[in-house]
Amino acid sequence: IDYSIRDGTLSTTRDLVVTTTDTTLDAILGAYGVTSEEFIDAESTQYSRTGQVPIFTGGGHVELPFDEWVLRSGLYYAPESTPDEFVAPNNLDFANWNPRLAALYDAGGRVLLGMSADAWLNETRVVTTDSHSELNDPQSGLKQPNGNGTYALTLYRFGMTLVIR
Numbered sequence: 001i002d003y004s005i006r007d008g009t010l011s012t013t014r015d016l017v018v019t020t021t022d023t024t025l026d027a028i029l030g031a032y033g034v035t036s037e038e039f040i041d042a043e044s045t046q047y048s049r050t051g052q053v054p055i056f057t058g059g060g061h062v063e064l065p066f067d068e069w070v071l072r073s074g075l076y077y078a079p080e081s082t083p084d085e086f087v088a089p090n091n092l093d094f095a096n097w098n099p100r101l102a103a104l105y106d107a108g109g110r111v112l113l114g115m116s117a118d119a120w121l122n123e124t125r126v127v128t129t130d131s132h133s134e135l136n137d138p139q140s141g142l143k144q145p146n147g148n149g150t151y152a153l154t155l156y157r158f159g160m161t162l163v164i165r
Helices: 023-031 037-041
Strands: 002-004 008-013 044-049 055-066 069-078 096-108 111-122 125-127 149-151 154-164
Touching: none
Parallel strands: none
Antiparallel strands: 002 055, 008 044, 055 069, 069 096, 096 111, 111 154, 125 149
């Protein structure tokens, strides 16, 4: 079980250098004023409100030993901690289930071999009430591109382990 909270991030930008050879990216950056001299030369301090709320996460696993093998299976869950009104491309999280499987083989002597697989099964998020905007005051903590949209993500991870004791 875990509990966490973070309300915001305070950052200062100075001596900013932005370069690209991609004309599409250059146009996008220009639309946000990133290529203008006054932005690059200025020092900027901005508070970014994450809006995170307290959450509890949890899960567990079962471990079964069989001769020289150890098998482990687990399931973990974490709810989303960022309300829709604070979602932005750089401030996004998902409620997710994380099933896991692992096996460890004692090859004898000082060698252990392991394999693992897990998935992050994130719930699709549809955000329609984000409060971020490029027009907001920088001190509001909400001056960045709007995050309204549909977000979906599923990750699979496979691992191999070699332990020499």
